[in-house]
Amino acid sequence: xxxxxxxxxxxxxxxxxxxxxxxxxxxxxxxxxxxxxxxxxxxxxxxxxxxxxxxxxxxxxxxxxxxxxxxxxxxxxxxxxxxxxxxxxxxxxxxxxxxxxxxxxxxxxxxxxxxxxxxxxxxxxxxxxxxxxxxxxxxxxxxxxxxxxxxxxxxxxxxxxxxxxxxxxxxxxxxxxxxxxxxxxxxxxxxxxxxxxxxxxxxxxxxxxxxxxxxxxxxxxxxxxxxxxxxxxxxxxxxxxxxxxxxxxxxxxxxxxxxxxxxxxxxxxxxxxxxxxxxxxxxxxxxxxxxxxxxxxxxxxxxxxxxxxxxxxxxxxxxxxxxxxxxxx
Ligand code: PBG
Numbered sequence: 001x002x003x004x005x006x007x008x009x010x011x012x013x014x015x016x017x018x019x020x021x022x023x024x025x026x027x028x029x030x031x032x033x034x035x036x037x038x039x040x041x042x043x044x045x046x047x048x049x050x051x052x053x054x055x056x057x058x059x060x061x062x063x064x065x066x067x068x069x070x071x072x073x074x075x076x077x078x079x080x081x082x083x084x085x086x087x088x089x090x091x092x093x094x095x096x097x098x099x100x101x102x103x104x105x106x107x108x109x110x111x112x113x114x115x116x117x118x119x120x121x122x123x124x125x126x127x128x129x130x131x132x133x134x135x136x137x138x139x140x141x142x143x144x145x146x147x148x149x150x151x152x153x154x155x156x157x158x159x160x161x162x163x164x165x166x167x168x169x170x171x172x173x174x175x176x177x178x179x180x181x182x183x184x185x186x187x188x189x190x191x192x193x194x195x196x197x198x199x200x201x202x203x204x205x206x207x208x209x210x211x212x213x214x215x216x217x218x219x220x221x222x223x224x225x226x227x228x229x230x231x232x233x234x235x236x237x238x239x240x241x242x243x244x245x246x247x248x249x250x251x252x253x254x255x256x257x258x259x260x261x262x263x264x265x266x267x268x269x270x271x272x273x274x275x276x277x278x279x280x281x282x283x284x285x286x287x288x289x290x291x292x293x294x295x296x297x298x299x300x301x302x303x304x305x306x307x308x309x310x311x312x313x314x315x316x317x318x319x320x321x322x323x324x325x326x327x328x329x
Pocket of ligand 1: 119120123131166167202205223278279280281
């Protein structure tokens with residue numbers, strides 16, 4: 001057919017390119033992860049996540065107001081828990097006046113319409129840095145799920161709109177759904193980290209929360225007995241379909257960039273919204289290369305976000321949310 005069909009006609013200037021563009025990023029695509037610490041007046045930069053901060057509650061209130069003004073209307077909360085409040089069963093996670101519960105209320109007070117999602121897993125509260133309870137070198141499943149369900153109810157009670165279990169224990173979505181129903185939180189949603197891989201890209205996040213598995217005898221050094229093997233594809237579909245059957249409203253794939261094949265496959269398979277978490281290590285890589293002058297920060301950031309959306313993400317949890325929206329103008 002050449003030269004009758006010339007694909008370059010549709011690329012010849014920005015007007016035609018934007019006319020035929022298939023994927024567009026908007027502020028409403030983003031879910032903004034926020035790290036909360038105890039104290040007052042604190043805004044401390046996370047060393048392995050340049051220009052990303054841990055915030056005390058007063059600064060959290062300011063931050064969400066700013067996000068709201070920028071059109072960023074959904075946040076995902078994480079807390080950094082002091083060592084003296086950590087134990088093996090995550091007791092502090094259930095404290096009605098704990099940092100997470102106060103953070104939820106702070107966001108809702110500052111910005112009543114902001115959508116608040118909360119991380120549900122034991123690791124920030126665990127003296128061993130695991131997402132569940134540790135016993136005899138194992139992560140206990142069903143015992144951990146009980147705590148996660150109680151934790152979810154506690155977040156709902158404090159005002160969370162969605163709970164986001166990131167632990168990868170078996171059966172936790174059903175248990176959480178049932179616990180929420182039993183307590184009358186029928187409108188509290190669940191965003192399930194369904195295909196969450198045991199990834200080395202979580203390093204900077206574990207620095208941010210001081211939540212890495214500890215190096216003690218009889219404590220597993222990694223999360224490979226519960227998070228998924230990076231080599232697996234069909235298992236991601238199985239996990240995701242199970243979570244939907246158990247009551248997940250939104251499913252998530254995590255990390256992003258290395259797993260976009262999984263995102264597309266899940267997107268083709270399911271009829272619930274699909275979220276993708278562009279994780280801390282993905283953020284850190286771009287920042288580090290850009291600092292060295294090796295990559296164009298803004299161009300690479302937008303290309304990655306676009307790729308995530310093109311792959312099938314309806315929601316993107318990203319540390320770049322503010323940078324990206326600023327760039328969009
Ligand atoms: C903990 C949790 C992790 C992340 C989100 N929730 C870390 C982990 O599983 O060890 C990672 C997020 C990121 O790296 O940005 N359950």
